[in-house]
Amino acid sequence: MIAPALGTVQLGVPYGNKSNQPLMSAAEAGEILGFAAANAVAFFDTAAGYGESEARIGAFLRTGRYPVQVSTKIPPVSREQWSDRAAYRKFVTATLAESRRRLGVEAFDLLQFHQCDLDFIQSPAVHAVFHELLEAQVCRRLGISVYETEQAVACLDVPALSAVQIPVNLIDRRFVTPALLREYEQRSFTVIARSVFWQGILVEGAPVPVVKKAPLLGELKAMILKCLGNEVAMPMEHVALRYVFGNLKNHITYGLLGTDSIGTLKANLAFIAKDSSELPAMLLAKLAPVAAFAEENDLLNPANWNK
Numbered sequence: 001m002i003a004p005a006l007g008t009v010q011l012g013v014p015y016g017n018k019s020n021q022p023l024m025s026a027a028e029a030g031e032i033l034g035f036a037a038a039n040a041v042a043f044f045d046t047a048a049g050y051g052e053s054e055a056r057i058g059a060f061l062r063t064g065r066y067p068v069q070v071s072t073k074i075p076p077v078s079r080e081q082w083s084d085r086a087a088y089r090k091f092v093t094a095t096l097a098e099s100r101r102r103l104g105v106e107a108f109d110l111l112q113f114h115q116c117d118l119d120f121i122q123s124p125a126v127h128a129v130f131h132e133l134l135e136a137q138v139c140r141r142l143g144i145s146v147y148e149t150e151q152a153v154a155c156l157d158v159p160a161l162s163a164v165q166i167p168v169n170l171i172d173r174r175f176v177t178p179a180l181l182r183e184y185e186q187r188s189f190t191v192i193a194r195s196v197f198w199q200g201i202l203v204e205g206a207p208v209p210v211v212k213k214a215p216l217l218g219e220l221k222a223m224i225l226k227c228l229g230n231e232v233a234m235p236m237e238h239v240a241l242r243y244v245f246g247n248l249k250n251h252i253t254y255g256l257l258g259t260d261s262i263g264t265l266k267a268n269l270a271f272i273a274k275d276s277s278e279l280p281a282m283l284l285a286k287l288a289p290v291a292a293f294a295e296e297n298d299l300l301n302p303a304n305w306n307k
Contacts, residue, residue, distance in 0.1 A: 002249045004272055005043035006036045006265075007194060007256035012046070012053025016199035017209045018260055029056045031262050037066035039269055043254050045165075045192065046103075047073035047114060048095055054102040062104050069109050072099045073145060076115040085125040092129060096138060110163055110190065111139035116146045121154040130160035143190065147301050149174050156183050163190035168252070169198045170243050170284075171224070171291050172300050181251045193244055194256045199302055202240040211305040216297050223290045231283050238271050239279065246278040 009015050011029040014022065033044070033056070046053045057070060074095055082088045100106065111133065120126055121144065130142055143163025146152045152175055155164050164184070166175035172195065184191050200206040201221055208217040225236065232239055244255045259265040298304045 002193075002245055002252045002255050003043065004041055004245070004269060005045055005192070005254035005256050006033070006041050007258035008033075008044055008046045008053045008057060009050045010258050010260050011056050012051035016258070016260075017203075017207050018200075020210045023052065024260070026052070026056055026059070028262065030060055032259060032265055033057060033060040034065065035262055035265060036269075037068050041257075041269070042066075042068050044068055044070045045194075045254075045256055046070060047075070047112075048099050049073070049075045049114065054099055058103040058105075070103055070105060071108060071110040071112055071143075072103065073112040073114045076113075079119065082115065082120055083123060083125050085128050088125060089129045089132060092133065107137060108139040110141045110143055112143045112145055112163065112165060114145055116144050116148075116151045118151060118154055121151060121158060127158060127160060130158070134160060141190065143192070145194075146175075147303065149180070152180065153183075156187055156189070162188065163192065165192040165194055167195040167301075168193035168244060168248065168255075169195050169202055170240050170287060171198065171202075171220075171294055173284075173291070174300070176248060176251065184251070190253045191251065192254045192256060193248070193252045194258075195302075196244050196255055196257065197237060197240055202236055204236040209302075209305060212307065213297070213299065213305045216299060217305065220290065220294055220297075220299060223293060224287065227286050227290060228283075231286070237268070238275070241268060241271055242275060242277060242279050243284070245272050245276045247284075249276060 011032065044057055046057055054072060074092055077091055081091060133139060141162045142160055143165060144155050144161060145165035146155065152164050152166055155161050168176055197203050199209055201208060201217060208214050208221060228236060228239055257265065257268055294300050
């Protein structure tokens, strides 16, 4: 059964449709973390590359008010470095030591990697480092944050891996086909869904990110609103939540809620608690042309929005 979790990139760096605005204050970040933990959000997702995120989570954890699980991520490095077992182990160990210091934790239930190219996932040298990390008990489980479906498939065949973080939303459903959902379940994988709001594209009234493909993203957003307009009497962000927390509630372990304010987090958690019903298949089918438009214009992966 899916559980809401907190995505914390926005607590550490200006991000998404607010990437051109100042970072939120440490006090506001602390309020968000406290409200989330007080309302049964018991999993925080962060990364070494999320700016101030780890340090701000660490400051919150040191208050000892609520028990939460924190998963961080190891950043990507060059092929030369990860293909050398000793060099990569040294890098991971040093990076992990810094993350543990900032967060104030000794070990992680789940440690993830931001490196996800196929050669990395399939590398014997990398596999050896994975096993060493598990044997050293610096974490109980390992996972990878992926961007393409072939990367998710490759993760399923690595014995040391037991978690995958995938982009999932109303438009991007590549990673939650019936076949892949069966594979996750058969291998008892923890499945973490990110990009629920797709960096604000699926938030009604929110501006599109300031990127080179902003005009295309604006056109995409208008298409979504047109498709939903005569079908649902609720804001687009609530439709987005219903898809992940309703249609996929029996297949996803955690749905990450990124947030730029405590008010937004309160509203989203309140809606999930009130309505986790499934969207009808007919409505999802009507969004197929939007997904096709996104794929044709190379919009599914936000990393391509500035190309």
